Amino acid sequence: MLTHLPMSSPTMEPVASRTANIAGLPRWLFFSLLTIVVWGVWGAVSKMASNGIDADTNQVFFTVGLLPLILFVWWSPRTRGGKNRKAGIAWAFLTGILGGTGNIAFFHAFVIGGKASIVTPVTALFPLVTVILAITFLHERIGTAQKFGLVLALVAIYLLSM
């Protein structure tokens, strides 16, 4: 999965055209809700596909589905420039390698009988790992809500595995 939510707002400033309403909703809310739907459907679709193919082949077909989006994003003027292109690109590439490897494991969990309704909520707890890494390596501070979230995530995984 392209999990891929930066933990804080990206460095680019929003421009005026990016703040208009869509369908009566603030732009950020509209796109958040759209994300919920497309990622939610992705979980179900992945399980359905896994009834007919192995995880590796699924990952190859997944990549085919990404191609039109690459072409779409390609035209953005924002692909030029950047504070440190070499570092940014290297981290992005590593993100893709890790994300793709995660995908294969996700698909394989379905192939060997994991339910969409269980595997997807478990894997959606990946911020558990992000938070632990952010504390350990980026020396970020963790709030009370996040501490509570860490404990709750472990309890949830336990319940879902029963």
Add this chain to the structure above:
Amino acid sequence: MGFLPGWLIFAAIALVFWGITGVTQKLSTNNISSELSFIWFAYAMIAISVVLALTVPMRYHVRPLIFWLAVAGGTLNGLGALTSFTALESGGKASIVISLISLYPLVTVALAVTVMHERLTIMQAFGIVLAIIAAILLSLEPS
């Protein structure tokens, strides 16, 4: 690991790898735009696929429905990445946007139960609710 269900081991592997991307993605978008980051993320996916296609036996002859479901998976997932970036760059507060997006498994569960007829025990249903709450809490950065 005999006492753990097999799917849980692979779900945990996905969770760890995706969790690491939470950090690497941030390090990327600290330096370049989310668009350029997306393109190089996708290039890495292509690299993985080329390596897989060359080294692992592939089963390309699948039913058209299965093929299109898998392809649609890639499009939906990538689209979600782009829409989530747009949400973050449209003035949404990061912790609110990310907490909100953490609700996406609810859509999967709804489809799994209604369309795919998966059945859940009371304990599992409770676990799903806790998982969603946990994901939201984990997204709330201290102010």
